[in-house]
Amino acid sequence: MERSARADDARLLHIYQGARSSMDKIFRVNMTDLSTKIEAVPADWAGLGGRGLTSTIVAAEVPPTCHPLSAQNILCFAPGLLTGTPAANSGRLSAGAKSPLTGGIKESNAGGTAAQMLAKLGVKAMIIEGAPKDGTWYNLSVGVNGVTINEEKELLGLGNFAVIDAVEARLGKKTGVLTIGPAGELKMTAANISVKDPDSKIRSHGRGGLGAVMGSKQIKFISIDGEGAPGVKIADPEKFKTAARAFSKALLEHPVSGEGLPTYGTNVLVNILNEAGGLPTKNFSMGQFEAHDKISGETMNEVIASRSGKVKHGCHAGCIIQCSQVYNDKDGKYITSGFEYETIWGLGADCCIDNLDDIARADNLMDDIGIDSIETAVMFGVAMEAGILNWGDSKEMLRMLREEIGKGTALGRILGGGAASVGRTYGVTRVPVVKNQGIPAYDPRSVKGIGITYATSTMGADHTSGYTIATNILNVGGYVDPLKKEGQVELSRNLQIATAAVDSTGMCIFVAFPALDIPECLPALIDMINARFGIALTGDDVTNLGKHILKLERKFNTEAGFTNVHDRLPDFFKNEPVAPHNAVWDFTDAEIDAFWDF
Amino acid sequence: MRVTVKLFATFRNGRFKVEERELPEGTQCRQVVADLSLTDDEIGIIMINGRHGMLDQELQPGDVLSLFPLVGGG
Known part of the structure; x- marks a missing residue:
């Protein structure tokens, strides 16, 4: 087994060494001595991209036991293997570091x-290492000649939208921006990194507190100037074109990526999970939310259309799924x-808030403050359980975002530390986290x-x-009964392996829906990588890449101090049955540990 | 027997959200789908009382039948 893995x-x-492209470079920034370098791509990184590359870099360069907010941690960014090509949905950026939230990769x-x-x-890839020795803050400018480090004073303390506007005013409308808000500056462990989208709004490297790592390096924002960019060279353009066409066809043909997601967005899931009894409600104490229809994708679709918003929207150029949207208020204002x-479920069902407009306002505030909308939504469920605010009190939730977290008060820093931080501080026993990270929108029981x-x-x-919802709930890639234990470990393993590989291509994870059902889809994706x-x-190589990445990440976590005991759900899932199916989490430790038998 | 039928996503267009129906004993899901002018191929997910069901499954008095096109998210 071990030998064959080797x-x-x-x-x-x-194979990767054959892929070595002389054009690609590593941009390295040292924030301790404020130096920058352009390096050749090491041979064994040449065929990696996205998650495969960021995790390889973190594993190679970060001492696993270091403090995640110390100079020993790095923050790195890597586009995927197909990013920058005309391949549909290939514009995702991976960010990597040791996480201050989980303590793992x-x-x-x-x-x-x-x-x-x-x-x-x-x-x-761009690798940012070290940390300034004094209190000076900086911004980075990335361009065709490399990176420059500039002192930053003017934009400190500002929200992400103001930063994007100011950077565009300074450097031009086309400038790319990666930025942190007050949460990142204050090194809150739920802080995210915001990425400017095609409409100068925000997408997020949401999970794991990477905004705090950027804050620890005292970088307020990174600007990207695309002027004079050489572009991505494709080794076999004809082969690429044929594969890209087959790939796009599969995306448009599949009912989920071709119709469901563009029409209803991801929020179509509220009603489905509610019906299935898997919509975590009132801090994971129930599986159905009485007011589900008020926050559902169907309702949202009607509201958006009636207020001249946009039902369809892409997070990057070349996205043909268009699962995003623009949500306006009743006066038609953005x-x-x-x-x-996940945001709508978390602030909605999990906090018992039935006011979709207030949830939308919170979404915008979280973008501006620069805080993960999943971690923060799960956190508010725990905060309500703790009695810090009342169930369903959306106005107080908005106030706390603005006045406590946004201003970094003592309470705000506890809230900005995420669900586990609040649970620990207030003595709450029902705290839905694994490895300290908030559990998202599907009840594991x-x-x-x-x-x-x-x-x-x-x-x-x-x-x-490892999105098993596809097969447990949505009948994509077959069907495995969500309420039985049989087949779940294998399902999760196969999906986690595939996802680690897909996350390395720069592809949106939603390409998995057609890839699971349409036989031409995955070969077309691999053909595009080969042609590129x-x-x-x-x-098989792609599967092995996925396995390799998972094992590399697990090795880092093991060296950081994690054991199989950390691969467990909180106890309350075993002890508290969830209605309507009265289901409990009933896997034995050995059954869970068998996940890693590959 | 009385059965509650719930429709979701595009199935609601020109139809309804939720409706009580009086059906003969032994009615299968497939018959309800046909009565709604939906084809078997259009059906993505069938749930009966919150559990996944099949087109040829017989409905029981008081059942809640939920029909979804193939949709997804995450």
């Missing part, structure tokens, strides 16, 4: 304009965009496959790392 790694390395990926700009500049199921993903993911509780680099990866 042989697989050697084969991958051999972290990759968080986001849309926006930065990934494609970096890829076209030939930036394979409230928010990129308004996702009534959707058991996702519980295996939450428990075993190298990232902490993360639905995207002039290599010959097989389907």
